[in-house]
Amino acid sequence: MKTPFVTLEQLHKIIKEHPTPFHLYDERGIRENARNLHKAFSWNKGFREYFAVKATPNPYIMRILQEEGCGFDCASYAELVLAEKVGSKDVMFSSNVTPDEDFILAYNNGAIINLDDFTHIEILDKLCGIPEVISCRYNSGGDFKTDETGNVMDVPGEAKYGFTRAQIIDGFKILKAKGAKRFGIHAFLASNTQTEDYYPVLAGMMFELAVEIKEKAGVEISFVNLSGGVGVNYLPDKSSQDIFKIGQGVKAQFERIMHPAGLENCAIYTELGRYMLAPYGHLITKALRYKNIYREYIGVDACACDLMRPALYKAYHHITVAGKENAPHDKVYDVTGGLCENNDKFAIQRPLPEIKVGENGDILIIHDTGAHGHSMGYNYNGKLRSAEILLTENGRFKLIRRAETVADYFRTLDFSGDYRF
Numbered sequence: 001m002k003t004p005f006v007t008l009e010q011l012h013k014i015i016k017e018h019p020t021p022f023h024l025y026d027e028r029g030i031r032e033n034a035r036n037l038h039k040a041f042s043w044n045k046g047f048r049e050y051f052a053v054k055a056t057p058n059p060y061i062m063r064i065l066q067e068e069g070c071g072f073d074c075a076s077y078a079e080l081v082l083a084e085k086v087g088s089k090d091v092m093f094s095s096n097v098t099p100d101e102d103f104i105l106a107y108n109n110g111a112i113i114n115l116d117d118f119t120h121i122e123i124l125d126k127l128c129g130i131p132e133v134i135s136c137r138y139n140s141g142g143d144f145k146t147d148e149t150g151n152v153m154d155v156p157g158e159a160k161y162g163f164t165r166a167q168i169i170d171g172f173k174i175l176k177a178k179g180a181k182r183f184g185i186h187a188f189l190a191s192n193t194q195t196e197d198y199y200p201v202l203a204g205m206m207f208e209l210a211v212e213i214k215e216k217a218g219v220e221i222s223f224v225n226l227s228g229g230v231g232v233n234y235l236p237d238k239s240s241q242d243i244f245k246i247g248q249g250v251k252a253q254f255e256r257i258m259h260p261a262g263l264e265n266c267a268i269y270t271e272l273g274r275y276m277l278a279p280y281g282h283l284i285t286k287a288l289r290y291k292n293i294y295r296e297y298i299g300v301d302a303c304a305c306d307l308m309r310p311a312l313y314k315a316y317h318h319i320t321v322a323g324k325e326n327a328p329h330d331k332v333y334d335v336t337g338g339l340c341e342n343n344d345k346f347a348i349q350r351p352l353p354e355i356k357v358g359e360n361g362d363i364l365i366i367h368d369t370g371a372h373g374h375s376m377g378y379n380y381n382g383k384l385r386s387a388e389i390l391l392t393e394n395g396r397f398k399l400i401r402r403a404e405t406v407a408d409y410f411r412t413l414d415f416s417g418d419y420r421f
Contacts, residue, residue, distance in 0.1 A: 002236045004282060004365045005029060006391055008323040011284060011363050014389060014397050020363070021285040021302035022387040022403070023374045025056075027064060029280040030370075031393070034068035037272070040247030044254070046267025050092040052228055053079045055273025055371035056281070058388055060400035062086045065276065073227075073271040074111065077102045084109060092225065092271065094137065094186065096161055103127050114186050114225070118167040121174055135184035135225065136171050137162040138209060144189040146197040154190035161188065165209070172217040184223040184269070185209060192231035192274060196241050199226055200249030203268075207257035214261065225269040226250075232278045234368050236318045240279070274371040281370020283307050283317075283386075287361035296333050298355050300364055303337025304344045305383040307369055308376050311343040319347055322363040327353035335364070339381050374401075384409060 005026040041047040050073040051065045071090030072083045083091050091111035106113050107128040114135040139162030144154050210221040258266055285302035304311040329351040337344040355362045377385045388401035
């Protein structure tokens with residue numbers, strides 16, 4: 001079962017200063033997880049994790065990961081600026097439909113630019129020139145399978161990302177001719193995978209591509225970026241993936257393919273977001289209202305604007321009623337927010353302990369919101385984005401992003417002009 005990293009007593013202390021809803025992060029868990037990742041890939045001397053900033057774009061969280069040896073994977077102008085503000089020069093820029101100004105900033109900041117399309121070679125060259133270090137994103141096409149049993153994990157052939165195999169070989173020939181000296185390949189072929197086979201199978205595919213590029217393009221690949229895709233188990237009855245087993249699986253492929261090809265000095269990069277942060281974040285919300293019609297409903301003060309994954313993907317997020325962890329789960333509720341949308345539900349027909357509502361209502365802990373939680377927030381119905389709070393290693397709490405106010409909501413509007421057209 002999933003266990004919260006915060007107690008009811010701690011929550012009461014936080015709520016005295018910062019009302020619900022808010023996202024809460026566990027510093028201790030984040031640091032331990034980052035250290036385990038680096039240990040799992042320590043066999044590769046050049047290993048580097050570039051944390052996917054889009055998952056949790058908060059400078060306090062980024063600084064923790066930076067202290068644990070991580071660089072940053074950025075996908076937009078604002079994310080590049082965020083990495084710059086944190087003081088990091090170790091950036092991988094993986095973008096698509098990339099505006100000119102994004103390419104220019106990435107180049108000027110010394111980021112490793114990971115080109116998403118063959119046409120971007122000429123675009124980048126005209127904008128600022130081809131840097132000495134460059135990467136290209138690969139799309140294998142068709143279905144991505146982890147084994148011969150037909151288990152399809154995703155369908156890269158329907159994805160908008162990356163070069164074809166022929167394009168990437170031709171692309172490296174051009175990049176070499178234009179002066180690039182150090183080359184990398186990148187691929188992201190499946191999301192939130194629930195098997196320890198994903199990275200090893202992907203690595204095998206990418207290592208074989210690296211050998212082919214060496215033979216056909218005369219380019220030695222310096223790094224293989226496996227991107228993200230290693231998932232977390234949102235369900236309470238499933239154990240987490242073993243990152244050490246995953247690391248050993250990649251190592252076996254590396255020794256099988258790269259060593260005989262003389263590419264044993266190639267570095268392995270990752271761009272994990274969900275794996276790095278999701279289990280170490282909770283959305284904390286209070287039960288406000290009870291409704292009994294054809295079902296029993298508990299309405300909370302959070303909504304899909306705070307966590308859109310259940311509404312967008314029908315994703316499961318476990319819920320703990322703080323202080324009632326061991327109480328019988330003998331009630332069945334839909335747990336909802338207050339948006340004017342019927343998909344604004346955190347749980348549907350979920351067995352839970354009996355929940356008290358109102359001013360002294362129960363506090364609900366929604367698990368695994370540390371990645372793609374607050375970052376996907378929005379303002380539909382005039383809802384305001386919630387605060388982010390860090391539970392530090394010493395058990396204290398720190399506000400790392402304040403909640404939005406009504407003034408923030410209206411700040412980009414100008415009421416002073418004449419609105420007659």
